[in-house]
Amino acid sequence: MDLNKRYTPQTWPDHPETATLEGKNKFVGFWLLLAAETVTFASLFATYLALKDKGPSGMEFSAAGLFELPLVFAMTMILLTSSLTSVYAIYHMKNHNFKAMQAWLGITVLLGLAFLGLEIYEFNHYVHLGFGYTNSAFSSAFYTLVGTHGAHVVFGLSWFIALMIRNAKRGLNMYNAPKFYLAALYWHFIDVVWVFIFTVVYLMGVIG
Amino acid sequence: MAHDTHDIHRSRAEFEFIKKKRAAEMRGQLTSFAMMIFLTLIAFTLVAADFSTYLIVPIILLLAAIQVVLQLYHFMHMSNKGHGMMAFFMFSGMFVAFMTIIAMVTIVWW
Amino acid sequence: MSSNSQKKGFGATIWDYLTTVDHKKIAILYLISGGFFFLVGGVEAMLIRIQLMKAGNDFLSAGTYNEVLTMHGTTMIFLAAMPILLAFMNAVSPLQIGARDVAFPFLNSLGFWLFFFGGVFLNLSWFLGGAPDAGWTNYASLALASEGHGIDFYSLGLTISGFGTLIAGINFLVTIINMRAPGMTYMRMPLFTWTTFVASALILLAFPPLTVGIFFMVFDRLFGANFFDVTMGGNTIIWEHFFWIFGHPEVYILVLPAFGIFSEIFAIFSRKRLFGYTALVFATILIGFYGFMVWAHHMFTVGLGPTANAVFALATMIIAVPTGIKIFNWLLTIWGGSISFTVPMIYAVAFIPSFVAGGVTGVMQAIAPLDYQLHDSYFIVAHFHYVIVGGVVLAILAGTHLYWPKMFGTMLSEKLGKWTFWFFFIGFHLTFFIQHFLGLMGMPRRVYTFGADQGWDLFNAISSVGALFMAIGVIILLVNVVMTVAKNERVGNDPWGDGRTLEWAIPSPPPFYNFAQTPLVRGLDPYWIEKMEGNKEGMVYAEPLGDIHMPNGSFIPFVISLGMFIASFGAMYFMDDKAWALPVLIGGLAITFGSMLVRSLKDDLGFHVTKEELIADNERIQREARALEGGKKGGLK
Structure with a gap:
């Protein structure tokens, strides 16, 4: 594979x-990794559901x-929109733009x-209310599930940024095109997980 | 071997055609995005409107499932050619995920 | 590139292995370190049997006994059996599908080093304040109460090595999906490759729950989380579920490759095509599938309720069906074959009754009411040793003999191999058969001693004698290895003479690019087909001779793993208020992520082996083969 090979939209x-290859x-x-990630998050969701609202007797949080x-x-809106903007990025990648x-x-x-800023604000807010990580089984499960998603967001962002900086001068070639594509795929997966988080954790949490 | 890709040279017309096709595809993506936003709105509205829990929970879970299908099949192109093996493993993963969650919400506390 | 040169200094060889991304060398690394941990686990087993040799023995204290027992199980499963099987997968399955390398050579190396450092970390616990002592299952209610850092060594060590295994699993899956030679359809893949494929799929889906469970354990013990702490609303059953959602597929991760090795052996040494190839493939897939639906049979006595117990009991009994299909297919492969009883074949034949015995007791335990009686008794110990030793360890020993020439280019002694076999086989049945009865007589597992009035003396003494036999067998194997290495009699492509699959069509050990030209596969058992058609070369080619692209070696996998190893110490002593703990944790992670970043920012495109080099190398190979032929003829005179 020749890195110096220049492509045009026509080639x-x-x-x-x-x-x-x-x-x-x-x-x-990468798709296989996503399958493994599916199981990972399912395990976290399962734990959260089992430990939801469980704590020491007299716990004030629910x-x-x-x-x-x-x-x-x-x-949710921000993350959904970012999923669409990454679709646009890949659209232009395929047009070699x-x-x-x-x-x-x-x-x-x-x-x-x-999104990340809002999540940090949210966690900070809860901690100030006294709902710390070690507060109860519920808090441990909640922070671990949502925090793991947040860690994935951090990783996805770092990946995007590293790719953008690294290839700013190089442009698109056969070596980095798959990487851009996979980073976008990862970003969609993060969105998929979030869909379940806002449904299962927040919406179903609020209705009790 | 397959490290060296075949060189492609498209004619002007071919190129324009492919570009148009991609643009049409992109409009499809926009439609799915609109649907995702719409589904999310319904879910939040249902909860905010304070309907019965037994009504809301199955509906919002269904809405989430539809959204995920949209993400997987449109944004992530799982329906495209050559994704058979990947789809198989994703569904296997979902199967294990389902078993795990069912176990935890039903039999953990018995 | 390095593999081209013949003679190298010791330091250069070490550096070569530290940086290698060649699947054949990584296989050797897996074999050596897995073999080392196998010996460590074996010593621990001997300590257990010495302690239980007689009633009221005080050879080990109760606490030490718990540590030895925990480390024996953990070491044997995670650090011995799996890595040795991964060694064979690495050495053989890329060759069987006609690939030049695995899909991710760099990750392959990373997977090995993660496993290695995880294993070293776990075993350092012996020297740093005590080993884990809550059993290899590490149930949370015990583990949370355990003092010292033993359990933390367990959870952090297994996290690291678990990542390595997951990486290895993904690597094999992609290799088999994407890199099969032209004509190698799924239904022409050798059975060992098929079992590698299904076992890797199980690794892919079973390791995440374990990782999550272990993470919870780390956070509960070190960072104040409450997943398993009942007073804070936690639930210890969650650990049991995660452990067994992983743990049961783990049994199949171990035993499926073992089945694969035996399938190859039966076909080779019966000189027959595998009977019912299709049925064997589908049985393999079915076992993998059912493997995820039976985990709660390890938890019948937890009190999950009659419905859950009934469902899981039924599912467990069903899984005996595909296993039975395999047994019958193997028997019918032998039947009417032209059998040669080489060492691998003897192991294979011995495997069938041994494993069936383990399977039958397994079905007995699937009956939930009976399991209430058998649970936590020596009957269970006997059962899983019949499955793991009778299935997996026999396969490992057989595979060592079978693939040794392919990995090292020289044959293990058949004579010593038979001695090993008889000592090991007799010792194995002597040790564990009688434990069924100890269990039925009421002896609980995991107790460090028993009273003279309980009537278990004789059977325990017999069991300990059996363990001695096994140890002698393993020692003979070591002698065999040393003698073989010392003699170093080179062998040709197909030392067994009846190889059927592609790995036997190329030199032993293969050149680092495996196949100068990608082979064209024309059916099941491609090498056998070519032999039968009188093709002297043993292969037809799918492409003309041309430049081959190969990956560069890299030291980065070692550094990434080392970073995690260092970070683990920081995490572990974090709760002890040690001032250095946090910097060490951060520093270790910085090493890991920094080297990952270096890896992603650098362009690493590999290198090309030119056509001229290939031709020269081929001439060398031909010359050596001719010399070997000449030597053999000389020997016959």
């Missing part, structure tokens, strides 16, 4: 992410009393950072 393959391997391997929907709604791709990735990263 750029239809599926650059799977055009090389390395790309194909990364692609399949999901119904704690969670506030407006904040969660804002976070590097600048547009970088721009859309930049927007995705900004939205992701906004």
Whole structure:
């Protein structure tokens, strides 16, 4: 594989992410990793459901009393939108339009950072109310589930940023196209997990 | 071996055609996005409107499932050609996930 | 590139292995370290049997006994059996599908080093304040109460090595999905490759629950979380579920590759195509599938309720069906074959009754009411040793003999191999058969001693003698290895003479690029097909000779794993208010993530082996083969 090979939109393959054997391997391997991640998050969800509202006798916190929907709604909208902007980035990647791709990735990263900021604000707020990580089984399970998702967001953002900086001068080639594609895939998966978090943790939490 | 990709040279017309096809696909993605937003709105509204729990829970779980299908099949292209093995493993993963969750919400406290 | 050169200094060889991404060398690393941990676990087993040799023995204290017992189980499962099987998977399955390498050579190396450092970390507990002592199942109610850092060594060590195993699993899956040679359809894959595939799929889906459970354990013990702390609303049953959602598939992760090795052996040494290949493949897949639906049979006595117990009892009995299918297919493969009783074949034949015995007692325990009687008795100990030793360890010993020439280019002695077999086989049945009866007589497992008035003296003494026999068998195997290495008699492509699959069509050990030209596969058992058609080369090729792209070696996997190893110490002493704990934790993680970043920022495109080098290398191989032929003829005169 020649890194210096220059592509134009006319010579750029239809599926650059799977055009090389390395790309194909990364692609399949990454999907398998997502399958494993599915089980990981299922384990965390299962634990959360088993430990929801469970704590020492006289615990003052419950999901119904704690969670506030407006904040969660804002976070959900931001993350959903960032999923769409990463679709735009990949759309431009397939058209071999590097600048547009970088721009859309930049927007995705900004939205992701906004989401992360809100999540940190939320956690900070709960901790100030006295709902710390070691407060109860419920708090441990809640922070571990949502926090693991948050850690995935951090990792996804770092990945996007590293790719953008690293390839800013290089442009698109067969070596990094699969990486951009997979980072976007990862971002969608983060969104999938969030859909279940806002449904199972927050919405079902609020109704008790 | 497969490290060297075949060189592609598209004619102007081919290129325009493919570009149009991608643009049409992108409009489809926008539609799915609109649907996701819509489903989310319904879910939040249902909860805010304070309907009976037994009504809300199955509905919002169903809405979440639809959203995930949209993400997987449209944004993540799981329906595309060459995704058979991946779909198989994703569904196996979901199967194990389902078993785990069922176990924890039913038999843990008995 | 390094693999080209023939003679190297000791330091250069070590550096080569530290940086290698070649699946054949990684296989050797897995075999050596897995073999080492096998010996460690074996010594621990001997300590257990010495302690239980007679009533009221005080060879080990009760506390030490718990540590030895825990470490024996943990070491044997996670650090011995799995890595040795991964060694064979690495050495053989890429060759069987005609691939030049695995899909992710770098990750392959990373997987090994993570396993290695995890194993070392776990075993350092012996020297740093005491080993884990809550059993290999590490049930939370015991583990949370355990003092010292033993349990933390367990959970952090297994987290690290678990990541390594997960990486290895993904790697094999992708290799088998993407890198099969032209014509190697799924239904032409050798059975060992199939079992590698299904076992890897089980690793993929079973390790995440374990990782999550262990993470909870780490957070509960070190960072004040409350997942398992009942007074804070937690629930210890959650650990049991996660452990067994992982633990039961783990049994199949171990035993499926063992089945694969035996399937190869039966076909090779009966000189027959495997009987019922399709049925064997589907039985393998079914076992993998059912493996996820039976975990609660380990928890019948927890009190899950009659419905749950009934469902899981039924599912467990069903799983005997695909296993039975396999047994009959193997028997019918032998039947009417032209059998040669080499060492691997003897192991394979001995495996069938041994494993069936373990399977039958397994079905007995599937009957939930009976399990209430058998639970936590020596009957259980006997059962799982019949499955693990009678299935997996016999396969490991058989596989060592079978694949030794392919991995090292020289044959283990058949004569000493038979001595090993008889000592080990007799010792195994002597040790564990009688434990069934000890269990039925009421002896509970995991007790450090028993009274003289309980009537268990004789059977325990017999059991200990059996363990001695097994130890002698293993020692003979070691002697065999040393003698074989010392003699170093080189062998050709197909030392057993009846190889059927692609790995036997190339030199032993294979060149680092495996296949100069990618083979074309024309059916099941491709090498056998070519042999039968009188093809002298043993292969037809799918491509003309050309440049081959190979990955560069890298030291980064070692550094990434080392970082996690260091970080684990920081995490472990964090709660002890040690000032250095936090910096060490952060520093270790910085090493890990920093080296990951270096890896992703650097362009590492690998190198090309040119056509000329390939031709030269091929001439060397031909020359050596001719010399070998000449030597053999000389020997016959």
